[in-house]
Amino acid sequence: IQNEAEESHIKVxxxxxxLRQSEAWRYGSxxxxxxxxxxxxxxxRIPSKDFNALGYLVLVNLSDDEVTVNSGVFTGVPPVGTVRIxxxxFHNRDVVVxxxxxxxSVTLGSRDSIVIEFTPVYYK
Incomplete structure (x- = not known):
């Protein structure tokens, strides 16, 4: 049943x-x-510049409250990314894979989680 559902825990x-096979996950900072x-x-998780690969940002709301977070505090995360998972x-139905x-500015509903994929910004 979960394999046939549009959205399911098994698919997530x-x-x-x-993701475990990605350069960022295997070798990234x-x-x-x-x-x-x-x-x-x-x-x-951000791969070294030598890999020329995508990075990932994981956000997990551990509370029962809706929260909005600024992920700009992370090194190498650009202002815009792509929802991977x-x-x-997920409470905000406008946020689609x-x-x-x-x-x-990422808003997470109660117990929501998200994985954002991005091209890392490297600084000299």
Whole structure:
């Protein structure tokens, strides 16, 4: 049943497994932040510039409250990314997999989570 559903936990899990094979996940740098007074677990995985690969930002709302986070505090995360994965029943239905999202202002409903894919910004 979950394989046939448009949105399911098994599909989210399979997409997360695919990310484990990415250059960023296997070899990239890891940066974590505690955002919105510990309500949001947030981390990024960014590959070295030598790999010329995509980076990922993971945001998990651990609270029952809706929160808006600014992911601009992360090194190398650009102002806009692409939604790669979102939790089942993500509260904001306008946020769709494959769509763009402003990383400077991401609103997460109660217990929502999202993976944002982006081309890293490297500084000299």
């Amino acid at each position: 899990y399979k997409e997360l497994l695919k 890891y940066e974590s932040q505690s955002l919105n007074t510990d309500k949001v677990l947030a981390f990024s 979102r939790s089942v029943e 494959g769509g763009t999202i402003n990383t400077g």
